[in-house]
Amino acid sequence: MNESVLENLYSIQPTQRKKITKFFNETPKANEDFRDFLSLYNDFLNENNLNINELVKSYVFLCNQMTHSRIHFIKTGSYPTENQEEALNTVYSNKELMTNYLMGLAISQFLWKHHYLLLNFYRNHISTLEKPSSYLEVGAGHGLFLIDFIKAQEECDRIDVVDISEAAISISKGLLESCKVADKVNLFHTDIIEYEPTEKYDFITMGEVLEHLDNPVEILKKLKNLLSKDGELFLSTCVNCPAPDHVYHFKTVEEVRALISSAGFKVVKEIEAPSEDISPEKIEKFKVDISYACIIKGV
Amino acid sequence: MKKEEVHSKLQDIFRDVFEEDDLIIKDETDADSIEEWDSLIHVSLIANIESDFDIRFSVGEIGELKDVGEMVSLITQKIS
Numbered sequence: 001m002n003e004s005v006l007e008n009l010y011s012i013q014p015t016q017r018k019k020i021t022k023f024f025n026e027t028p029k030a031n032e033d034f035r036d037f038l039s040l041y042n043d044f045l046n047e048n049n050l051n052i053n054e055l056v057k058s059y060v061f062l063c064n065q066m067t068h069s070r071i072h073f074i075k076t077g078s079y080p081t082e083n084q085e086e087a088l089n090t091v092y093s094n095k096e097l098m099t100n101y102l103m104g105l106a107i108s109q110f111l112w113k114h115h116y117l118l119l120n121f122y123r124n125h126i127s128t129l130e131k132p133s134s135y136l137e138v139g140a141g142h143g144l145f146l147i148d149f150i151k152a153q154e155e156c157d158r159i160d161v162v163d164i165s166e167a168a169i170s171i172s173k174g175l176l177e178s179c180k181v182a183d184k185v186n187l188f189h190t191d192i193i194e195y196e197p198t199e200k201y202d203f204i205t206m207g208e209v210l211e212h213l214d215n216p217v218e219i220l221k222k223l224k225n226l227l228s229k230d231g232e233l234f235l236s237t238c239v240n241c242p243a244p245d246h247v248y249h250f251k252t253v254e255e256v257r258a259l260i261s262s263a264g265f266k267v268v269k270e271i272e273a274p275s276e277d278i279s280p281e282k283i284e285k286f287k288v289d290i291s292y293a294c295i296i297k298g299v
Numbered sequence: 300m301k302k303e304e305v306h307s308k309l310q311d312i313f314r315d316v317f318e319e320d321d322l323i324i325k326d327e328t329d330a331d332s333i334e335e336w337d338s339l340i341h342v343s344l345i346a347n348i349e350s351d352f353d354i355r356f357s358v359g360e361i362g363e364l365k366d367v368g369e370m371v372s373l374i375t376q377k378i379s
Binding site for chain 1: 329330336338339341343345356358361362365366
């Protein structure tokens with residue numbers, strides 16, 4: 001299935017071929033994981049009257065959106081969307097657009113080296129956790145990280161998801177049902193700032209949310225209060241990464257670290273992954289986007 | 300501007316972006332034809348095309364820029 005999906009993609013967008021081919025040649029495990037993802041996602045797609053071709057189209061849609069945003073960024077030095085409210089009105093409230101966007105992001109976890117590295121960082125870490133009894137995911141989006149956690153920590157009996165996007169809740173729900181684990185998870189369609197659970201969490205995941213917020217430190221402070229005493233938080237975000245719904249522009253990884261520290265956290269481990277395999281000088285010159293993930297604990 | 304003129308101006312952009320003064324582009328030239336043409340270069344090409352022709356591509360139009368022929372057609376359409 002991998003090859004047919006990729007050839008379909010390359011026929012639509014030839015510029016994708018070189019980078020993906022190079023990545024899979026250098027990292028065969030990524031190709032295997034991509035195959036496993038397609039197998040899992042194919043069931044979800046079929047159950048929702050979609051097919052793999054539409055997954056490819058969603059990915060192309062995502063790439064075109066990102067290219068459009070990057071061109072704006074190259075010309076102006078700023079992200080195309082000014083604030084959270086604009087992103088909510090133009091992106092999050094548009095269910096069809098969000099669904100395409102999230103499906104595209106799901107497949108990007110395996111086709112984009114920098115996204116794959118962060119996924120592996122997450123997978124490796126959650127496999128080492130000592131049976132956390134509670135888990136919260138903020139902004140589950142495409143739901144893949146949620147599924148990974150459920151598989152890695154089968155005994156965790158309190159799993160909650162908060163997402164401001166109805167489309168994301170719907171996709172996560174569909175994926176959970178497809179994987180037959182929907183009854184393990186409580187889904188809350190709400191703003192995390194307004195979320196008031198009765199108990200704290202041993203592990204929290206918040207992937208690719210900070211850059212969507214006007215005031216990211218506010219959400220980090222909220223999450224610090226939701227973490228149990230020795231709890232950990234997986235956080236990911238990106239630097240110089242224009243997108244239709246990105247509003248907070250981190251210009252360097254140091255800025256991200258400073259924000260984390262200002263919210264009362266310390267970084268336990270971290271990973272940086274630029275989107276291009278080029279020199280650090282060129283990364284800086286062309287303001288190439290850098291994905292960043294870390295495990296943090298409250299201090 | 301006629302298609303031939305658009306093609307000529309586009310060729311200058313390609314030569315500048317790829318830093319190859321002798322580069323010749325044809326309608327069927329695409330990312331498979333030029334080794335250095337990857338996603339990073341593609342963004343640079345589109346940005347330069349927009350600036351030099353004083354046009355803006357929509358998200359949907361970006362997806363139509365698969366080869367030089369499509370670029371010339373769309374640019375000609377947008378500037379006419």
